Amino acid sequence: MSSANSLLISVDVNRLTGELTTLAGITEAGPPVVTRVVFSEADLRAREWVKGLCREAGLMIREDAVGNTFVRWEGSEPGLAAVGTGSHIDAIPNAGAYDGAVGVLGGLEAIRALQRVGYRPRRAIELVIFTSEEPTRFGIGCLGSRLMGGVLSAEQALALRDKDGHGLEELRSAAGFAGPLGWVKLAEGHYSAFVELHIEQGPILEREGIDIGVVTHIAAPASLRVVIEGEGGHAGAMLMPVRHDAFCAASELVLALEAAAKATGVIDTVGTVGVCEVFPGAVNSVPSRVRLETDIRDIDGARRDGVIASLKTAAEEIAERRGVRIGFETVNADPPATCEPAIVEAIERAAKVAGRSSQRMVSRAYHDSLFVARFAPVAMIFIPCRGGVSHRPDEYASPEWIAGGVEVLARTLAELASQ
Amino acid sequence: MSSANSLLISVDVNRLTGELTTLAGITEAGPPVVTRVVFSEADLRAREWVKGLCREAGLMIREDAVGNTFVRWEGSEPGLAAVGTGSHIDAIPNAGAYDGAVGVLGGLEAIRALQRVGYRPRRAIELVIFTSEEPTRFGIGCLGSRLMGGVLSAEQALALRDKDGHGLEELRSAAGFAGPLGWVKLAEGHYSAFVELHIEQGPILEREGIDIGVVTHIAAPASLRVVIEGEGGHAGAMLMPVRHDAFCAASELVLALEAAAKATGVIDTVGTVGVCEVFPGAVNSVPSRVRLETDIRDIDGARRDGVIASLKTAAEEIAERRGVRIGFETVNADPPATCEPAIVEAIERAAKVAGRSSQRMVSRAYHDSLFVARFAPVAMIFIPCRGGVSHRPDEYASPEWIAGGVEVLARTLAELASQ
Numbered sequence: 001m002s003s004a005n006s007l008l009i010s011v012d013v014n015r016l017t018g019e020l021t022t023l024a025g026i027t028e029a030g031p032p033v034v035t036r037v038v039f040s041e042a043d044l045r046a047r048e049w050v051k052g053l054c055r056e057a058g059l060m061i062r063e064d065a066v067g068n069t070f071v072r073w074e075g076s077e078p079g080l081a082a083v084g085t086g087s088h089i090d091a092i093p094n095a096g097a098y099d100g101a102v103g104v105l106g107g108l109e110a111i112r113a114l115q116r117v118g119y120r121p122r123r124a125i126e127l128v129i130f131t132s133e134e135p136t137r138f139g140i141g142c143l144g145s146r147l148m149g150g151v152l153s154a155e156q157a158l159a160l161r162d163k164d165g166h167g168l169e170e171l172r173s174a175a176g177f178a179g180p181l182g183w184v185k186l187a188e189g190h191y192s193a194f195v196e197l198h199i200e201q202g203p204i205l206e207r208e209g210i211d212i213g214v215v216t217h218i219a220a221p222a223s224l225r226v227v228i229e230g231e232g233g234h235a236g237a238m239l240m241p242v243r244h245d246a247f248c249a250a251s252e253l254v255l256a257l258e259a260a261a262k263a264t265g266v267i268d269t270v271g272t273v274g275v276c277e278v279f280p281g282a283v284n285s286v287p288s289r290v291r292l293e294t295d296i297r298d299i300d301g302a303r304r305d306g307v308i309a310s311l312k313t314a315a316e317e318i319a320e321r322r323g324v325r326i327g328f329e330t331v332n333a334d335p336p337a338t339c340e341p342a343i344v345e346a347i348e349r350a351a352k353v354a355g356r357s358s359q360r361m362v363s364r365a366y367h368d369s370l371f372v373a374r375f376a377p378v379a380m381i382f383i384p385c386r387g388g389v390s391h392r393p394d395e396y397a398s399p400e401w402i403a404g405g406v407e408v409l410a411r412t413l414a415e416l417a418s419q
Numbered sequence: 420m421s422s423a424n425s426l427l428i429s430v431d432v433n434r435l436t437g438e439l440t441t442l443a444g445i446t447e448a449g450p451p452v453v454t455r456v457v458f459s460e461a462d463l464r465a466r467e468w469v470k471g472l473c474r475e476a477g478l479m480i481r482e483d484a485v486g487n488t489f490v491r492w493e494g495s496e497p498g499l500a501a502v503g504t505g506s507h508i509d510a511i512p513n514a515g516a517y518d519g520a521v522g523v524l525g526g527l528e529a530i531r532a533l534q535r536v537g538y539r540p541r542r543a544i545e546l547v548i549f550t551s552e553e554p555t556r557f558g559i560g561c562l563g564s565r566l567m568g569g570v571l572s573a574e575q576a577l578a579l580r581d582k583d584g585h586g587l588e589e590l591r592s593a594a595g596f597a598g599p600l601g602w603v604k605l606a607e608g609h610y611s612a613f614v615e616l617h618i619e620q621g622p623i624l625e626r627e628g629i630d631i632g633v634v635t636h637i638a639a640p641a642s643l644r645v646v647i648e649g650e651g652g653h654a655g656a657m658l659m660p661v662r663h664d665a666f667c668a669a670s671e672l673v674l675a676l677e678a679a680a681k682a683t684g685v686i687d688t689v690g691t692v693g694v695c696e697v698f699p700g701a702v703n704s705v706p707s708r709v710r711l712e713t714d715i716r717d718i719d720g721a722r723r724d725g726v727i728a729s730l731k732t733a734a735e736e737i738a739e740r741r742g743v744r745i746g747f748e749t750v751n752a753d754p755p756a757t758c759e760p761a762i763v764e765a766i767e768r769a770a771k772v773a774g775r776s777s778q779r780m781v782s783r784a785y786h787d788s789l790f791v792a793r794f795a796p797v798a799m800i801f802i803p804c805r806g807g808v809s810h811r812p813d814e815y816a817s818p819e820w821i822a823g824g825v826e827v828l829a830r831t832l833a834e835l836a837s838q
Contacts, residue, residue, distance in 0.1 A: 044671050076702055094651075094699040135702050201656035219657060223702055232513070234809040235691035235714040236640060236784035237620035240681050248677050251670035258667050262659050272654035273666055274704045276697045280513040283642055283693045283712040284785065285810045288513075293702040295654040365655035366703065390653040391704045 005353050007117050009410050013403040016109045019053065020402075022098035023089065023105065033393045036091040038132035039067075039142070039175045046089050048306075050104060052128065057112050059127070065179035066157070068144040068171055069129040073111050075121040075417060076378040083121070083416045084109065084194035084376065085409060086128030088368060092136050096395025098385060102402060103197040110197075110410035121417035123192060133225070137162045137171075137231065140331055141292070141366050147184040149374035151334070154181035191376035193343050193416045196369045197409045198380060199397050203388030205360060211356035211404045212383030214347045218370045219268065220301045220336035220361045222308060224294045226253065226315070230324040232288030245324045247287035248277050253326070256314035257294060260307045264298075268364065271296045273309055293331075299362050301335055308333075337370045340377030343416070347381055350411035356404045363376050365390075381409055421476045424772050428532050428829050432822040435528045438472065439516060439821075442508065442524065443516035452812045455510040457551035458486075459561070465508050469523060469548065471505060476531050478546070484598035485576070485591060487563040490546040492530050494836060495539055502540070503613035503795065504529070505547030507563075507787060509611045511555050515814025522616040523548050528830035529616075540836035542611060549787040552640070556581045556590075556710065559750055560785050566603040568793035570753070573600035600814045600831060608796035612762050612835045615788045615829045617799060618816050621778060622807030630775035630823045632801030633766045637782040637789045638687065639720045640754035641727060645672065645734070646667060649743040651699065651707030663742045666697050666706035672745070675733035679726045683717075687783065690715045690726055714751075718781050720754055727752075756789045759796030762835070768802055769830035775823045784809075800828055 026046040029035040036042045047069065052063055054071040062070045075082070087103025107127045114121070125183075131144030138160040138297030146152035158181065161167045200206075205213050230246035254273045275293035294311070298304035315326040344360070350360035361382065369378045383405035386396040448454040455461045466488065469818030470480055473490040481489045494501070506522025526546045533540070550563030557579040565571035565606040578598065579587045591597075619625075624632050649665030673692045694712035713730070717723035734745040758764045763779070767789035770777040780801065805815040 092701040201653045234620045251673040254670040278695045282511040
């Protein structure tokens with residue numbers, strides 16, 4: 001441990017921010033807008049480019065059946081469980097340059113920084129690029145890490161379809177990934193520890209002037225699809241008293257979720273309707289069907305489930321009063337994860353050695369670490385992002401914040417890989 | 420007049436319903452769903468098929484620069500103003516087989532029925548197939564009749580774009596229509612009278628057991644586009660108290676329009692939000708922008724404008740309270756049309772001779788006749804449709820209802836063309 005603490009680590013932040021900018025330029029949209037949906041041409045081009053950087057650093061690369069990519073720096077005792085780090089490079093439509101990317105390219109720079117000072121890990125250090133952390137394509141987030149953690153079965157994964165009806169099998173094959181999906185699952189003991197570096201995606205660190213967030217819990221997200229079926233008709237001729245307008249019912253439901261999330265009185269509860277499709281979608285046609293996708297989160301699983309229950313109660317009342325049918329499908333409702341105290345403490349020690357202020361906090365966003373926690377001890381390192389803004393083109397983390405996060409990650413990996 | 424009344428007209432309703440079924444099968448969707456958006460491959464195929472039927476009947480065909488199609492049965496005095504009839508064959512997504520089609524194929528059958536009994540018109544009878552009565556593609560309804568009536572200028576028409584950014588110029592050229600759009604405008608006096616046959620798209624005729632609705636007024640529709648701009652962010656990390664969720668604001672606006680339309684206390688007021696696009700449209704992203712398309716109608720223009728004013732007042736309050744921006748764009752706000760008493764009376768006489776019950780009524784739906792009324796005397800013949808249902812695949816008019824409507828149309832055309 002003392003050897004890890006005494007390393008004179010120097011992060012090449014100019015190179016790293018240049019690489020983040022280059023990666024952001026590999027997008028389906030026009031820069032600075034980042035849109036990189038899994039298995040899109042941009043996603044595949046981004047993967048190739050990142051793998052090239054990893055090869056330059058002399059690292060070995062393995063890809064599994066769903067495209068999770070493992071970049072390995074072999075340890076002096078290859079038989080030991082590895083220390084993992086990593087994140088994702090897929091991005092939702094209209095996203096920014098830092099979500100996920102900081103954990104992948106920052107993880108690589110942490111390895112390069114350790115290489116430059118001549119550090120040699122006892123345990124292998126593995127950088128993981130997870131497939132489809134974002135739910136954009138398949139409606140379910142953390143596809144790669146769910147399969148890795150055995151939370152999603154191969155059968156469930158093969159049933160996934162994107163909005164155009166293309167299945168996972170077809171899409172992963174076209175992307176060049178093959179083999180049994182059941183083999184993606186990793187055994188307990190594959191990693192002795194896993195640490196993910198990520199932007200906070202919230203306002204706390206920047207507001208309070210703290211360099212490093214040390215994540216102790218990852219919030220429990222639930223996603224529900226809602227279908228409202230009413231009665232369509234001509235917008236001119238269908239008179240108001242006889243209408244069963246699916247979009248009016250959906251609008252009440254949107255507001256009911258907002259009210260239920262606020263009604264817990266706890267800042268940690270959030271509820272969002274981010275997707276809405278109105279059918280048939282003509283200006284002169286009364287909507288007959290609406291499909292919503294909702295996202296409900298809390299650090300307390302029971303409180304989150306209470307919000308879901310409130311939403312369903314509201315839906316029953318709306319359906320009854322308006323003469324529409326409302327159906328719910330639970331896409332996922334994952335339990336929260338508790339981070340490993342030993343890793344949390346290792347991060348805090350690393351921050352202290354690096355001269356960076358740190359604070360324990362909760363992650364409200366979904367992360368692959370939530371599912372890695374099913375088979376390995378995990379923790380996360382957060383860095384500030386401007387205004388707490390994420391999932392937008394103006395998402396931003398300063399070079400100084402990034403350099404701090406990468407140094408703390410490098411020192412943490414060094415300590416964990418020396419054990 | 421006496422000669423027209425004494426005609427032994429026999430409508431070939433088997434042939435006509437067969438033709439309606441064939442036309443319904445020319446669709447972008449799977450039958451029985453009719454989707455035939457203007458200038459789509461299905462629309463062009465349907466036009467060719469209908470023109471073939473017209474040629475079989477020995478009629479001359481002319482098409483104007485926007486694709487309005489004029490099918491002429493020459494009169495014995497070709498110098499006189501013609502008598503017009505007709506409707507449209509384009510259909511909104513997920514529509515049925517009768518809206519518009521009954522007026523086109525029924526108009527053709529009326530001409531054939533008159534031909535079969537040896538009637539020879541003094542004035543020419545022109546069957547018009549209007550381009551894009553439905554607003555699906557360009558967001559504005561009655562494109563062909565607006566240009567014909569000089570309500571829309573060539574410049575305004577050329578500025579129209581569909582949702583994929585394709586302009587009218589590009590689309591009409593690809594469909595084979597050329598020439599100055601300004602030439603689409605017809606002069607006052609082109610038609611001595613114009614009569615459109617259409618399904619009611621409302622429940623009154625069927626409910627009251629009446630064969631024929633004689634339209635005296637066509638309601639005044641207004642269409643507004645609304646853009647709500649809030650603030651996006653990560654659905655997990657953006658806490659409820661700091662949100663400016665564009666979709667929650669939009670939901671309030673949808674309910675405000677519903678309430679304003681109901682608040683007039685008059686059955687003739689209707690308000691609908693039929694189109695909603697949520698941006699960026701990801702389940703884990705707080706909506707930053709929403710685009711709505713609204714349709715507001717009344718037979719009283721001032722009352723309709725009162726509903727629009729209520730909507731805008733509600734929008735101001737919502738924008739202020741939620742910290743979002745709400746902008747309105749008026750796509751159209753057309754004045755209502757009053758039908759020509761002489762044609763209304765001719766229809767009533769024709770119904771009486773045909774042994775069909777009739778009732779004067781108001782049209783709440785948009786029709787090309789609204790714009791033909793700018794340059795010619797108009798009236799409309801409504802027939803019942805089951806349950807008042809329209810703009811849906813289960814839209815239905817019985818052969819008996821259709822036969823009645825076509826006979827009344829034929830007799831009305833014969834009377835008007837003899838004058």
